[in-house]
Amino acid sequence: MQKSFSFYLAFYYYKIILWLQKICKRENKIYPTFTNIIFKICPDYLKIIAKPNKVISIMGTNGKTTLCNLLKDSLEQLGYQVINNNEYSYNTGIAHCFTKYANLKNKCQKDYAIIETDELTCQDIFKDMTPDIIVVTNLFRDSIKLNDNPSYILEKMKEAIPKNVKLILNADDLISSSLKQDNTIFYGVSKLKNEPNKNYIVKDITLCPKCQNPLIFNYIHYNHIGQAYCPNCHFASSKPKYLLTNIDKDTCTLNQEKYPLINNTIFNIYNETALISTLKELNFKPFQIKTTLSKINITLSRLTEYNINNTKMICLLAKGQNPVATSQVLNYISNEENKMDVILMLDDLKDNQNSSETIAWFYDTDFEFLNKENIRNILVVGPRSKxxxxxxxxxxxxxxxxxxxxxxxxxxxxxxLDGIDTLFFLYDIYSLSLARKLEQEILKRYGEQND
Amino acid sequence: MIEILYPEICNLYGDNGNILFLKQTFTDKKIIYTHIHDVPYFVNHKVKLIYIASVNDENLKLVINELSPYKEKLQTLINNNTHFLLTGTALNIFAKKIKNEKEQINGLGLINVNVIKEKERKNCLYKGTVKNITILGFKSQFQIINSKEKALCQTNMGMGNNQKDPKEGIKKNNLYATSLLGPFLILNPIWTKELFKELSYHKKLPFEEELLDAYNQRLNEYIDIQKKAQK
Structure with a gap:
């Protein structure tokens, strides 16, 4: 009775907050001061709040926002009502999301919740709710201030992930695949045709987790992502149930079935493989998945393309403080053979607000990929440009x-733009609105010249 | 020769920058990379500098085990004024004890230091002084250090070895250890130049003007931040 009272007190309190936010047209924002009060009133709020029929949690250092968006879009295309927490991956963001979509009797009429879940604080979430499926994309070193190192995050996840949950893991990531428990499905990407062998600075796992002898990689897609084995104790990467084996211009092949290719960058190939695997585990048929994939795109905030007088301007999110994500974007650029300029606006403006910023991550990032003949100029923008x-x-x-x-x-x-085919504009996640403004100014400048 | 120990696992938090800078300065011909399970070069050869970068808790035990057979040799090298540079969590390897929530690990015990892992992460910008040189950097750590050794520098801004100790890092003969993370050598070109002189390198640093320009910008920013905080 006491629990029920504290829950409904927290529930109606936050419904009022949401109503006020709606009036102020701030519906999609989360104000931690208000959301934290939910848990002060009812610590196990997430246990009681109504949830959709199926809850899928997406975790991992890189790709979880993209995968969440892709999965949400796919399920909507398939005709389902889907909710998600819009990148607010802490318990407060999840409480906000569930409260928003619960009616006043604490009932939820939606079909799916796609919940982006923070790895470090997932204990706060999973202690009170067990998703139907948890998908983990990968684990890498990330922002030092927030995440420490991958083995630390892995331990936190091992402690928190419920034992009875279905896990969908990346077989090619020896770090996150060690989360394996009874009900685990693996996905992976085999060695691809004409895939260049690149040497990355960061390899977050190089030794066998069983006997600490050096691992041998059969192939590496990027950083430590690939299939490896230990010649000493015969430990090896897990064999995937869902294996992507081939990509062409517009299609990819997974378990002998062809699917439309959403994007040809290796990190998005992994996102698509995780997406198809999850949809398969949700019992969707290949023809349904194919139709869906042909209708969805990578979210605009992550990749925007303009055509200015036959010069392409490609704006790409390159998460600052995250060396692996940024290296992937740099790798993508380095695969282009066009004459190009590259803008790097990678400062973490959030970090910069109150202090000078940590630049240690520059030295885990493969800027060497930009050392190419066809790159004419690199424009380095922001307080840390020196x-x-x-x-x-x-x-x-x-x-x-x-x-x-x-x-x-x-x-x-x-x-x-004179003399180049492509201008790549890389910006940090906290610079999104500034990047949009600068993009418009560049467009305006060239538009005015055309006039 | 300069020996870099276990770069495949001791490379966290941008400490790779130090390896890159050593490579640029001294070239690959003068650098030996020793990998796990190999006999370190210093065991049978003369080395000018041994560098170890940050290591995670899981690999810390492995590195301590790897170096344990050579503890006496390392002690002799420290006593004989061989240069060592330990950045980030690498100093834990040489410490006496490392205590965390679950266990207590014995380090090599080559420096009179105990490390305590705490629950709360401590992030800060750091400014300190050694001789007349200002050291700049950043810390992001769960651990604190209780040291009875001489310090590397005196703290002006940010956290020293622990919340109460304004000293930062360790200096024992020519062993330099700091909890500052990342490309310490690149961020502190004046100190680096002094270190390299001790290693008989008397030329200009690679990109010295650019390093000093960036250093001075950071120094001014740190001074501004300090002034704001004092107000």
Whole structure:
């Protein structure tokens, strides 16, 4: 009775907050001061709040937002009502999401919840709710301030993940695949045709987890993602139930079935493999999955493309402080053979607000990929541009190719599209609105010139 | 020769930058990379500098085990003024004890230091002084250090070895250890130049002007942050 009272007190309190947010047109924002009060009133709120029929939790250092969006879009295409927590991956964000979609009698009429879940604090979530499925994309080193190192995060996840949950894990990631328990399905990507062998700075696992002898990788897609074995104790990567074996221009093959290819970057190939595997585990038929995949895209905030007088401007999210995610974007750029300029606006503006920023991650990031003939200029923008300039010099990129500017506002006037086919504009997640503004100024500048 | 120990596992938190900078300065010809289960080069050869970068808790035990047979040799090298540079959590390897929630690990015991792992993470920008040189950097750590050794530098801003100790890092003969993370050598070109002189390198640092320019910008920012905090 006491529990019920505290729950409904928290529930109606937050319904009022949501109603006020709606009036103020701030419906999708989360104010931690208000959401934290939910758990002060009712510590096990997540246990009682109404949830959709199926809850799927998505975790992992990289790709979880993209996978959440892809899965949400797919299920909606299949005709289901889906809710998600819009990247608010702490218990507060999840409480916000479930409360928003529960009616006043604490009933939820939705079919699926796709819940992006923070790895470090997942104990706060899983102590009170067990999702039907947990998908883990990968584990890598991430922001030092937030995540420490992958083995630390792995331990936190091992302690928190409920024993009876169905896990969908990446067989090619020896770190997160060690979360394996009874009900586990693996997915993976085999060695692909014409895949270049690149040497990445960061390999978060190099030794056998059983006997600490050096692992031998049969192949590596990026960083430590690939299939490995230990010649000493015969430990090996798990064999995937769902294996993507081939990609063509527009299609990929998974377990002998062809599917439309959403995006040809290796990290999005993994996202798509995880997506198809999850849909298969939800018992959708290949024809349903194929139809769905042909209708969905990577979310616009992560990749935007413009055409300006026959020059492409491609704007890409490159999560600052996250060396593996940024290296993947740099790798993608380095695979392009066009004549190009690259803008790097990677400062973490959130971190910069109150202090100078940690730049240690520059040295775990493969800026060496930008040392290419076809890259004409690299424009380094933001308060830490002098530090990034040094990093580029240490990657043996010639001085005369690098242009630095401390103030972001200087960028539109420094952009020169003449003589290049592509302009890549890389920005940090906390610079999204600034990046959008600068993109528009660049477009306006060239639009005005055309006039 | 410069020996870099276990770069395949001792490489966290951007400490790779130090390896990259050593490589740029001294070239690969003068650098030996020793991997796990190999006999360290210093056991049978003369080395000028031994560098170890940050290591996670899981691999810490492995590295301590690997180096245990060579503990006496390492002690002799420290006594004979061989240079050591330990960054981030690498100093735990040389400590006496490392205590966390679950267990107590015995380190090599080559420095009179005990490490305590706490629950709360401590993030800070760091400014300190050694001789007349200002050291800049950042910390992000769960651990604190109780040291009875001489310090590497005196703290002006941020956390020292622990919340009460304004000293930062360890200096024992020519062994330098710091809890500062990341590309310490790149972030502190003036100190690095002094270190390299001790290693008989008297030329300009690679990209010295650019390093000093970035250092001075950071120094001014840190001074501003300190002033704001004092207000």
């Amino acid at each position: 530090d990034l300039y040094i990093r580029l010099l240490l990657a043996n990129i010639p001085k005369n190719k690098i242009i630095i500017m401390l103030k972001q506002e200087q960028l539109p006037n420094k952009v020169n």
